[in-house]
Amino acid sequence: MITRVLGIECTAHTFGAGVASDSGKIESNVNDTYQPKSGGIHPREAAQHHSDASALVIKKALQEANISTSDLSAVAVSIGPGMGPCLRTGATVARAIAAYYSKPLVPVNHAIAHLEIGLLTECLKAPVLVYVSGGNTQIIAFSSGRYRIFGETLDIALGNCLDVFAHEVGLGHPGVPLVEKLAEKGSHFLSLPYNVKGQDMSYSGLLTAALALWRKGERLEDVALTLREVSYGMLCEVVERAVAQTGKTEILLIGGVAKSRRLQEMLSGVAEQHGATFHFVPPELAGDNGGMIAWAGVLAYRSGMTVEIEKSIIRPRWRADQVPARWRMS
Amino acid sequence: MENELMILLRRGAEACLYRDSYMGFQVIRKQRVPKPYRHAKLDEAIRTGRTLLEGRLLSDAKKSGVPTPTLFQIDTETATLVMEYIDGPTLRDSIASRSKSRIAEIFEQLGGYVAEMHNDGIVHGDLTTSNVIVEKGDELSIIDFGLGDFSSELEARGVDLHLLLRTLESSHIDVLDESWKAFQEGYRDYYNGNSDQVVEKVREIRRRGRYVEERRQK
Numbered sequence: 100m101i102t103r104v105l106g107i108e109c110t111a112h113t114f115g116a117g118v119a120s121d122s123g124k125i126e127s128n129v130n131d132t133y134q135p136k137s138g139g140i141h142p143r144e145a146a147q148h149h150s151d152a153s154a155l156v157i158k159k160a161l162q163e164a165n166i167s168t169s170d171l172s173a174v175a176v177s178i179g180p181g182m183g184p185c186l187r188t189g190a191t192v193a194r195a196i197a198a199y200y201s202k203p204l205v206p207v208n209h210a211i212a213h214l215e216i217g218l219l220t221e222c223l224k225a226p227v228l229v230y231v232s233g234g235n236t237q238i239i240a241f242s243s244g245r246y247r248i249f250g251e252t253l254d255i256a257l258g259n260c261l262d263v264f265a266h267e268v269g270l271g272h273p274g275v276p277l278v279e280k281l282a283e284k285g286s287h288f289l290s291l292p293y294n295v296k297g298q299d300m301s302y303s304g305l306l307t308a309a310l311a312l313w314r315k316g317e318r319l320e321d322v323a324l325t326l327r328e329v330s331y332g333m334l335c336e337v338v339e340r341a342v343a344q345t346g347k348t349e350i351l352l353i354g355g356v357a358k359s360r361r362l363q364e365m366l367s368g369v370a371e372q373h374g375a376t377f378h379f380v381p382p383e384l385a386g387d388n389g390g391m392i393a394w395a396g397v398l399a400y401r402s403g404m405t406v407e408i409e410k411s412i413i414r415p416r417w418r419a420d421q422v423p424a425r426w427r428m429s
Numbered sequence: 430m431e432n433e434l435m436i437l438l439r440r441g442a443e444a445c446l447y448r449d450s451y452m453g454f455q456v457i458r459k460q461r462v463p464k465p466y467r468h469a470k471l472d473e474a475i476r477t478g479r480t481l482l483e484g485r486l487l488s489d490a491k492k493s494g495v496p497t498p499t500l501f502q503i504d505t506e507t508a509t510l511v512m513e514y515i516d517g518p519t520l521r522d523s524i525a526s527r528s529k530s531r532i533a534e535i536f537e538q539l540g541g542y543v544a545e546m547h548n549d550g551i552v553h554g555d556l557t558t559s560n561v562i563v564e565k566g567d568e569l570s571i572i573d574f575g576l577g578d579f580s581s582e583l584e585a586r587g588v589d590l591h592l593l594l595r596t597l598e599s600s601h602i603d604v605l606d607e608s609w610k611a612f613q614e615g616y617r618d619y620y621n622g623n624s625d626q627v628v629e630k631v632r633e634i635r636r637r638g639r640y641v642e643e644r645r646q647k
Contacts, residue, residue, distance in 0.1 A: 288470035297554075297576065328468040332475075335466060336442075343442035368466025 102172045104400055105160065105196070106393025107153075109189020110181025110209045111234055112140050114149040115389030116160035118171075119397050123219055127163035128383070128390030129156050138266060146184035153192045160389060168200045173405065175205040175396020177212060179417035181234070186413040194408050203405040207395045209387075210235060210419040214246060215398060216391035217353040217380040226349035226378070227341045229366065231334065231356035232386075233258035233273075236300065238334075238341050239419060244428055246419045249345070250298030250337040257330055258356045260302040264326060268313055275356055278323050282361075285324025289317060293329055298340060300333045327361060335365050342373045352379040355386040398426040443479075443575065448514065451501055455514035459483075459575075460507060476508035479575070484510055486551055486574040493549040495542045496570045515570045520561035524601055524608075531567070532604050533611040538569055540615025543589065546571075548621045552585040553577050557596040587630030590616075594631060 101120050108115035108130070115130035133148035135141060161167065176193035178186060197204040214228050227249070228239040236252040255263075258275055265274030270281065291308050294301040309326045313319060338350060350370050356362060357379045370377035384391060399405075402425035435458065438446040447458040461476040484503040487510075491497045502511040520539075524532060539561060546553065553560070554576030562570040578585065593612065597605050617624040 288468060290474075293471070293475060328471050332467045332471050335464075339464075340442040365466045368464070372464070372466070 100172075102397055102401060103164075103166065103170055104173045104175050104205065104393050104396035105157070105168075105171050106207070106212075106389050106391070106396045107157070107174070107176040107189050107193045108209070108212075108387050108389045108392045109149050109185050109192070110177050110179070111185055111387060112145055113387040114152045114156055114189070115387060115392070116153075116157045117388065117390030117393040118160055118164035118166065119390060119393035121397050121401065123394070125384075125390040125394060126166070127160045128388055128393075129160040129163065130386075130388050131156050135272065139262065139272075140182070142182040142184045145182065146188045149185060149188045150192075153188070156389070157192070157196070168196070168202075171200070171202055173197075173203040173205050173396060173400045174200075175207045175392050175399065176411075177209040177392050178206045178411065179414035180209055181415060183413065183415050186415060190411060190413050194411060198408055203400065204408055204411055205396045205400045205404060206406045206411060207392050207399060208417055208419055208422045209392075210237070210239075211246065211422055211424070212391040212395035213353045213380075214239065214419070215395045216384050217351050217357075217378075219394055220381055220384060221351060221378040223349050223351055223378060225347060226351040227338060227345060227347045227375075229334070229338055229350060229352045230354045231257050231352070231362070232354035233262055233356075235354060236302070236334070237419070238298075238337050240341060240345050240347060241424070241427065242345075245422070245424055248418070248420050249341045250300070253296065253299050253301045254303040255306065257300075257302055257334060258354075260306045260330055261326070264306055264309055264323075267310055268319060268322075275359060278327060279359060279361055281320055281323040282327040285318070285320040285322075287318070287321040287324075288328070289321055289325040291325050291329045293333060295333050295336050298337055300337060302330060302333075305330060305333075331359075331362050331365050334362075335369050338366060339369045339372065342369065342375055348375045350375055350377045352377070353385065354380075357385040358382050402426045449511075451511050454501070455516070456501060456511050457498065457514050458509055458511055460509040462508075477505045480505060480508045480510060483574050483577065486577045486579070487512065489549065489579075490546050490551050490571070490574065493545050493551065495546045496568070497574070498570065498572060515562045515564060515572060517562045517564040517570075519559050520563055520569070521558035521600060523563040524558070524604060529604060529607055533607050535563070535567060535569065536608040536611040537615035539571075540612040540617075541619040542569065542571060542615075543593075543612075544616045544619035544621075544624070547581075547586050547589070547627075548619070550579050550581045551577065552580050552589050554589070556589045556593045558593075558600065559596075583626060583630050584634075586627050587634050590627060591631045591634045594635075 113132045117128040118126040131152040133145045174197045230237045236257045238250045261278045262274035265277045270277040367377035436448040444461045498512040560573045
């Protein structure tokens with residue numbers, strides 16, 4: 100029988116549902132993203148959105164995959180890392196479906212799902228993974244049974260840095276594409292703090308300094324240009340160090356910021372310097388989505404990684420390096 | 430200036446190391462190569478800034494009494510440092526052929542040097558047994574200040590010691606106890622201040638570590 104898993108994504112701004120089968124086919128991927136009226140994500144409002152959207156999104160995901168609940172082998176849900184209220188909503192929905200239809204429940208780590216969907220679509224085995232989104236910035240490589248975090252942000256995520264900047268200067272949301280677009284019109288490279296500490300990066304001081312430049316009256320286009328170049332440059336340096344130290348020959352960019360053209364361009368430059376190849380996850384699977392949770396769910400389910408409903412607590416700070424990647428151990 | 434006989438020793442993530450001669454001396458050329466993928470202005474600022482910083486750290490450490498390669502030239506145009514070539518195996522490769530008492534002496538001496546460096550506001554940033562050269566007569570030299578900085582913070586000093594301890598644990602486990610004990614003794618003898626605070630910092634940093642079970646279970 101074919102293994103088919105319904106995946107539910109619910110860690111931050113997106114409620115998503117998807118169906119994946121063990122052949123590696125994403126049979127459906129339906130997502131509904133909460134749009135804050137102003138500012139960033141309000142966790143409780145986002146959770147309310149997810150609660151309202153859940154029934155329709157899941158129904159659509161099953162319809163598009165052309166299956167009914169009886170065809171499902173298991174229900175997978177991202178139980179972390181993420182925002183508590185959002186995670187609780189997603190977990191509640193998943194528990195209800197699993198209990199009502201008597202399906203096993205599979206807890207999925209959100210970061211692992213981003214990694215695995217990228218490996219699936221790009222047909223890679225052992226790349227240096229560059230995971231960049233609004234909430235996460237990590238450089239990861241697989242080693243002895245686990246995904247190991249080679250370097251990461253010490254404070255805020257790269258995506259968050261650009262998002263908050265865009266919001267503060269009145270560009271709107273989402274920030275990354277807006278800052279990038281504005282940066283195209285920049286001509287002067289200004290001075291901003293470049294903060295790489297060993298294998299880790301720090302973005303909060305950069306954000307503060309960029310906003311200070313803008314308030315001082317520097318052209319917004321120039322600030323955007325400098326901010327883009329410095330923030331991506333820091334990331335690229337750590338990626339380059341990871342490639343040089345691990346000797347890996349592939350770089351894979353994943354997460355919401357994987358859509359960034361400039362970051363793709365810079366990382367392919369890093370790859371070139373070390374004779375490595377560069378890949379990025381396709382845009383429709385780059386941001387948070389249900390399809391990737393379904394696929395990670397298939398992998399975990401096949402390795403017997405299910406959880407009893409009574410024990411299916413959410414883990415807002417669950418790191419990718421805490422997950423034994425049993426499906427990769429054979 | 431470019432010498433045809435220059436030999437590429439190592440291509441790292443940041444710089445290329447060449448063996449060369451300079452006014453009759455055996456030297457190492459460390460060149461921070463341009464990274465075409467990043468903005469030219471940013472690239473220049475990083476390469477120039479770090480080359481200058483590393484040069485200052487090398488020569489200031491020497492003035493503090495720490496044996497480091499003699500600096501011959503800083504070329505900001507090409508982001509290159511020219512420094513004395515130190516002949517000898519690394520401490521990492523020397524340990525196997527030494528007696529335990531000899532190893533203890535070496536680490537006690539190293540501890541003193543690191544303390545002197547810290548006293549004068551310099552942190553190394555990459556203090557591993559690969560960055561210490563053992564010359565003839567077991568004279569030590571500390572190399573590669575590429576990740577170093579001017580800092581008098583307890584945190585930065587703790588990071589130096591912590592990295593050395595981690596290197597001992599991962600690469601020199603059979604001499605871990607005596608080498609770490611001897612290092613601390615040497616460090617305590619020369620450190621201007623209470624070296625227990627630095628050692629306590631090492632413990633604190635360790636608790637923050639990524640793969641430490643005790644932290645995870647909190």
